[in-house]
Amino acid sequence: MKDETITINSLYFWSDDTTIEEHDINLNDILGFKIHYRVDNSWHIEVVTKEKLKDGDFYSYELSHTVYVSEVLKLFTDDRCVILAITNMQQIRNFKRQLLRIFKTLNS
Numbered sequence: 001m002k003d004e005t006i007t008i009n010s011l012y013f014w015s016d017d018t019t020i021e022e023h024d025i026n027l028n029d030i031l032g033f034k035i036h037y038r039v040d041n042s043w044h045i046e047v048v049t050k051e052k053l054k055d056g057d058f059y060s061y062e063l064s065h066t067v068y069v070s071e072v073l074k075l076f077t078d079d080r081c082v083i084l085a086i087t088n089m090q091q092i093r094n095f096k097r098q099l100l101r102i103f104k105t106l107n108s
Contacts, residue, residue, distance in 0.1 A: 004028055004080055008045060008071050010064030023063050031058060032082030033075055036089045037098060043072050048084055069102065076106055 004027040012019045025047060034046040045067050051059040075081045088095040 002028075006074070006078060006081065008063060008067065008074065010045070010067045010071070013065050021064065027080050032084040034060070034085040034087065035072055035075070035083060036062075036087050037092065037095050038066075038089045039092050041069060041098065042066050043069055044089075045071065045075070073102060073105060076102065 005024050006027060008023045008025060009020050010023060012021060029050060031048045031050055034048060036044040036046060038044060043066060045063045046060050047063065048058050048060040053059055075083060086099065092098075
């Protein structure tokens, strides 16, 4: 099976610094991605692996504190990526507006 890797940059916020880390994810090893919107352009990417847990669910993990919207766009534009869900984690009112911004960018 061909190694199909995507690199996603994520941000980690510390009290005195912000760091950017690269995550290389082999798409053959995962089921897909869940995208979470929290507040004010705060996007989070959850990776759902193929590893089954005892309760029948699949193991997943978030990449970091947050990602730039460009990293979310990267997942939408790469045909190899499976988007499993997009969630409005804190019932933010402008969620639809933020999501429409992404879709408009994809169509331009």
